[in-house]
Amino acid sequence: MKYYTLLILFIAGGWLARAQEPLSLSDAIAIGLDKNYDIRIEKRNVDVATNNNSWGEAGILPSISLDLQSQNSIRNQQSDNQFFGGQLFPGFELNDQRAYALTPSLQVSWLIFQGNKAIISKRRLDQLQAESMQNADVVVSNTLQAIILAYYMAALEKERLDAFEKQLALSRDRYDYTNTKYEMGSAVTTDLLLEENNYLTDSANYINQMLTYHNAIRALNVLLVSDDINKDYTLTDDLKLEEYDYQYEDLEAVMLSENVDLKKIYISQSILETQVRQSRADLFPTVRLNGGYNWNRSVSDLTSATYIGPNPDYENPPEPLVSKSGTYFANFTLSFNLFNGGKVNRAIRNSIVQEDIGNLRIDQLETSLKRSLSEAYERYQIRKQLYGINALNERSAATNLSISQEKFKGGTINSFDYRVVQNNHLAATNQKLQALYNLIDSKVELMRLTGGLISENGSVSDQ
Template sequence: MKKNTILHLLVLLLGFGAKSQELLTLENAVKIALENNYEITIAKNEVKIADYNNSIGNAGMLPNVSANVVNNNSILDTKQTQGDGTVRQLKGAKNMNLTYGVGLDWTVFDGLKMFTRKERFETLKQQGEANLKRTISTKISDVYATYFDLVQQQQQLQAIDTALLISNQRLTTAKNRYSIGKAAKLEVLNAEVDLNADISNRLKALEMYQMSKIKLNEILARDIMIDFTVEKEINIDPTLTLQPLKEAAEQQNPELQAQILNKKIAELQLKETKGNRYPTVRINSGYNFTRSEASLGFVTQSNGNGFVYGISASMPIFNGMSQNRNEKIAKIGIENASTQVSLFKQNLHAQLASTYASYQSNLNLIQVEDKNVAIAKQNLDITLAKFKIGTITTIEFRTAQENYVTALVRLSNAKYLTKLAEISLKELAGTLNLN
């Protein structure tokens, strides 16, 4: 590759991102996700549905009021024999009976099932809210992880840029040494090969960086081609401790809360099933208008209006042992729901413990890698100075250069992995937020 071509490409690569781009902060990314994400929208709508269902009317506590109209007509060939033996006969006799009015039907007692249903609807609403919180927490976690992955890749691109600058400086030095006869042509060629390798590495890293941008735009449910930059640093919270996380998880983990509410729903279903053992009492009332007409008979027309009312009661005595069977099934449902809660708590504690171990390990790793970066930078500075005066080989120089870049990448990876563990811990504890 010619010198001018290499330098031109180098300028393009180093200048990439220098154009004015939107700085997408973590706070704005979360805000956009909460507003746009489709799964969050669906979960919010599910809460609305549960809220609409959570009413005393849907639980059966209110009466049903309806307007009724009944109109029966007939055309009959009629023959009537009176008590004195007189026969009356009419072909095509028209008869009409009309009843209309307003009726009320109210179940005033059903074994307290209506109150249990209302409590179950309230619990279902709470469960929907817990599921919404879980969906929001999951999406925030996804935004965090992808966002800080971009920060990490951005840092690695900067490390590769540093390698490019050093490789270009090395190539310039090699050419100057070759021009005055202090170096062989092989030294220049090796420098060009290493520079090309660094350019290739940056192109690959840049491809991954662009793909991660598309992924974040997808999570934010916006145009995937929107270009942006992210913040430069990954801020770590080093103060997390395991016991407070466990206590918070017991109280705030949204999935655990949904499991506990599911157990409560199972208990309410048993209570509602037991309500079938008690009598059901209904009140019926209304105000009706009646009118009847007959072509043949002692009364050819009749009208009436007024209140009608009554009360009815029923109580199951035997239904083929269905009641006992349904109660046994409901009890098993409670047992299963309780087992699910215990199982989830066990898994939750295990996840917290393993993730916390990873969190602590990576915190220690950050300290080690930070020292390695300082040592590698010092070694590179010394090596570069020796290379300029020709006291070390190109292989030694390249090794020092690669060690420095590798140390930068390892430090970036350690910070990213620590941040992922921190995000997971806060998500499990139900405390994930922008702090």
């Protein structure tokens, strides 16, 4: 038995020997909002949508380009004998003719009017940015719910571990007491074996519960993106009862105005409405301005050219011939789509259909959320009653355990009966803790449905 005791102490001490820092629920939420992978990914998506939300992306600004073209050539020219007007003109060769040209140009292209499509596009970019931020709020809300429940799950398993530890301590004391009586000859072997069996059973239960607690801590560390997945904490916020007198009508009104999923689909619907306006803008003509300036410098160099021909007096120009020119231009283009197979009208009709589908999805989501809220509200009320029942049961079991402990020491009840009372108290304690966690879970679910997690902890736009 000493070996098993030392083994249990070694297993428990190995984990408890780790440095434990205090961690409150608010600290866990702050760490999760800063480090959680899903939240960080959505924040980067918001950055992309914010970066795209500009007038330049909408197409209202002109495009300006600067070009520089250089042309260089060497030409060898040969002319054969030709008859013209009844006379023979002898041919000639003029080789190594060199030409250079440099042409910089500045061009401006500006779509001046297209049925206000650029303004509509900018509005759509605003909506896309808002939609991206609302998507992030949905992820934040879900992650907050996961962090809160993971924190309280770890707290639940820690309190269960404490309950199993108390059970183990009672079994150890009872075994030591029975062993002393056995050595003095006042207890039989069956009594000692019974207490030894109880002690070993409670030892196994304690070790299994320790594993469950460790796994709960690891799950919390995953959400907090801890560098050490096995990092342990002193959880400063215990499981505690905070009863709220919720009214269903008030919850429903808040949900319909603050639920993050509804806010997201409302923004998505506004994007569909903007898409209808954008499709109709294609019915209007377009006016485009193209302007710019071209400058050209050309050099024709015949100073090194070689001449072969009938003219003995030919001489190359003493210097290269230089030509310069500059051209300004500004042109307007009016374009009106008379017919393109009905593509514009089909696009308009399709966008209207998509808008109608969006309205149906809003109605569908509202109906689904009302059902979820009704279920969550009833679940909260039932779990509140169940917690009250389990709390009374645990209190009665604790009183019974205290009385039975005195009776066992006085010899008025046997080990079997006392063990039953002890197990009943442990079961009642675990049921009370589970009922309390279930009540907290229902409360957090109500907060998520009504947007309370975001309003209390901040949205992505607030960070």
